Amino acid sequence: MKIEDVVCTFCGCLCDDLVVEVENNRVISVENGCTLANEKFMGDHRLKSPIRREGNGWKALSYDDAIRETAEILLDADRPLLYGWSGTHGEAQSVGVHLAELLGAVIDNTSTVCHGPSIMAIQEVGHPGCTLGQVKNRADVIVYWGANPIDAHPRHMSRYTTYADGFFVKEAFKERKVIVVDVRKTESSAVADEFVKVERGGDYAILSALRAIVRGKRDLIPKQVAGVTREQLFRVADICINAKFGAIFFGLGLTMSPGKYKNIRNAIELTEELNRHTKFTISPMRGHWNVYGSNEVFTWITGYPYAVDFARGIAFYNPGETTSVDILKRGECDACLVVASDPGAHFPRACAEHLARIPTVQIDPHVNATTHLATLQIPVAVTGIDAEGTAYRMDGVPIRTRKLFDGTYPSDFDILGKIYEQVKEVKGS
């Protein structure tokens, strides 16, 4: 059976035009998808049943037992951390937040190690953005800053920017200028009209220089700024000022580099400055397909996009203190529930080591690095394949992912809902 308009649950592009063929509860072909989509949909290597660590080995157990033990672990803990959430649907995230509220836990999502600094910057200066269709239909200048879409968001350029024809831009490839700013050459910088190669750690200085130029202070700019010539900076600034509609997309090259959220703040303020001359927008290249959804869900329930601590009864937020890496680094949490992410692979060593020391329960369809650190893992359906629910694209557009067949696995929502009920029974209402 061929299913059209399938939503890809890999990256923040959330492409919704895939054609997927399903046979006997398996995906057998994918059209329109990128390499990442093909691997995701064709993947067939799920954990078969819940497993529990026993001594130096592992044993299978029933879903009911796994759920009960998870509830017990969470109830026993003084300071549980509920981490992950970006790889599941909004309905499950919502149960997660209410579970954290009930437990007095900390709940955090993967923004904490991707665009958390972008959120901090937005909280200082705001965010002039737009939906991706605005860019596709209008933009004549595209800037990728510290981002490598060809590797991380393979269809971003063809669906939304460089190669996407739109209403006011009939022949995108000819009419659009693409600027890439990075510390290294990448596949993406190879297709740029203008590649600005910045010295490591130099983004903040380059952004400041561009702001000065846009403000008309060209005489202040030295011959070279962070490895970039004045001439190139003038050229880039002129391209931006003369754009009819410019769009900046930035990645972890800005959020993880020295300066962190200050880099983003500077980039946003450059965008604001450019709006005094023309139309300019800026958008983070969100990684996981539903990381933005986790920010949205956390925010409407708690008021904060990530790193929410319920220990005081109220919702408390202080990135740097209530963020997962800091909590794990300090060895502060005494149990961890990992949902739909892999901190074992993606957190610094010291954090992963703490996960191995405490009871860690992972809810995830696959065996990953965290599996080896966990005490218990519960396999679930993959949202977008055998489970469905709401996702938020990197620009905030909400799209309902599709279930392609009825599999045998429960969804994150089912499992978390049962854990919530058991915790609620003990904690009362």
Added chain:
Amino acid sequence: MRGILNTGRTIRQGSYVERKNSPAYREEAASLHMNQVDMLDLELEEGSHVRVRSDQGAVVMVARPADGLARGEVFVCLGPYANFLVNPETHGTGMPDFKTTPVTIEPTTEQVPTVREIMERYGGVGYED
């Protein structure tokens, strides 16, 4: 040699991300991309094993030449090999310095650990599919 470790996504890393215990994932995640002159200096060929050390410890990876990197710059895709070396300090931002870890690199004949072995070193118990 001394270098600065940068990390980021690659399409191969993304492709195998749900099979972290596969040889294909290991091959990508344990690849240390380097400037070719640096490789000559260390007498490394593509595929040579290197011990990469930071203030957090040392892990063995596989050297690969890369065009876009200056001397002293090395790149490893995000994952357990890179993170073995990353310091958890966030300077009050929640975000570690994933893109600027000072490392030293030396040739070695030791084997590259599997993801499972790294997790076991962290105190975990390996799970076999």
Added chain:
Amino acid sequence: MTGLLVKNAYVIDPLSGVNGEIMDIAVRDGKIVEDVRSGAVVIDAGGCLTLPGGIDSHSHVCGTKVNFGRYMSPEDMRAGRTARKGAMHVTSGYSVPTTFGNSYRYSAMGYTTVLEGAMAPLEARHTHEEFTATPHQDMLANTLFDGNWSIMEAVRDKDMKRAAAVVAWTLAAVKGFAIKLTNPGGTEAWGWGEDVHSIRDEVPHFGVTPAEIIETMIQANELLNLPHSVHIHCNNLGVPGNYQTTLDTINLAPDLNKDRQSLYLTHVQFHSYGGSTWQDICSKSEDIARAVNARPQVAIDMGQIMFGRTTTMTADGPMEWKLYMLHHNKWSNHDVELETGSGIIPVYYGRKSLVNCVMWAIGLELALLTENPWQCMLATDNPNGAPFVKYPEIIALLMSRKLREYEMKVIDPRTEHFVPLFAIDRELDWYEIAVMTRAAQAKALGITRIGKGHLAPGAEADIAIYPLKPDELDPTVDYQQVMAGFAKTRYTIKRGRVVARDGEVIVEGANSTIWSRSDVPPEYDLNQDPEFVKKFEQYYTVRMRNYPVQDVYLPRGLCIRTEASL
């Protein structure tokens, strides 16, 4: 269900013509009934003021921009925090509370129905998700058409029926309630960093004017027989001298509907400015009120501002940019492809700012100078003018000249030279307040037909009992008691169930989402229209099949279905 009996209630129910009678209200199965059998739960209202549940006909509480207001404002989240308690979840936020925060605080004030003022169709799913998490009010969504390309193309082609077809398709797809025009034409211009400055300016590239969009949409609305009228946020919001644009807009409104207005103008305070700069800005409330008094086919809401901190948020992107250029605090903007825009900035309205004082006066003047309270609803464009928790204070100001005079002493002393407020003697009575906070809203929104806004048998049992005894109070002097009384009901009853007592919510909510659907003849069904489908696939970044909001997002959807006259 055994039923519920509210005894000894001092009832004001304007839609039923009840004004201050002591009576009993019987409830069964969520509806008002003639009587209930013995054994019903009895609530003794003890002569307290009892009104139909409050209805907010223009508020920003759910959806993309509201949530972004929270997201970007941890300082606002910290300004209003409550812990989990009983049936109540944690809440955060003062001017942009979390969804549960909004819901509990509205409930405490006796509000049972709230209309979200601006939903971008492309992002409708988000609004509906938050509606579900705002569980104690029935929710409705104004749906934005101000910069809709298909609408502007139909307007350009002078094809009113096509415009109606676009509205019908969109409302059905996104489960919206009514047509909203926010700065019509201006939000499209803002896609290029531009704006329109009068209703006769041309929208770049589309060859239409705001006036043409407004006129076409008013007609299209009636062709579809939608419950509500077109709901407009006029061009030039917040600009000195903009009252002329507002008068021009009022003048466009024909009288097409015998049951309600044909054009609803929202937050008119922000659109009633004379002068030409921030130095000589003055009130033109008298001109606006005169126009409204002369035209029963229009209704307005106040858009009152109150002094203090709040967050402004609107689909009017260019306006927020202008405001940012004044405040220089922080600025968010979010344009939505083919449809509309939006912007957010935090603001502080100060008693020391003459401009803010003039704005404050204008809102009150509009309410006091509009002769017929059914034509002027009480609202702050929450949170733009002030968070809705300020409503009780506004009620007190409208009921007491003494309180207004007291305020006059603490605001910028020059204010009185720019506004007529302090020459107005009128003091509204309980009945007029009841009209302006629920009955007029129900009529204007066209939801009396589903039992909203009144307490006659058959109506929804949404009831607010306030700790106020009109017989023992003189609101012109006892304004403190008026404020306290309207801030916290003794009982808020929603569909026959007590949901809040003395300001605390005591049960889990079970709201409905009310939406409109107009059935059009097959030749106007855009799902079958090749041109519409082709353009959709070319220019949107979401596939047409993935665009409609699925039923699962409206667990208790309540559809008002009409037959289009096409």
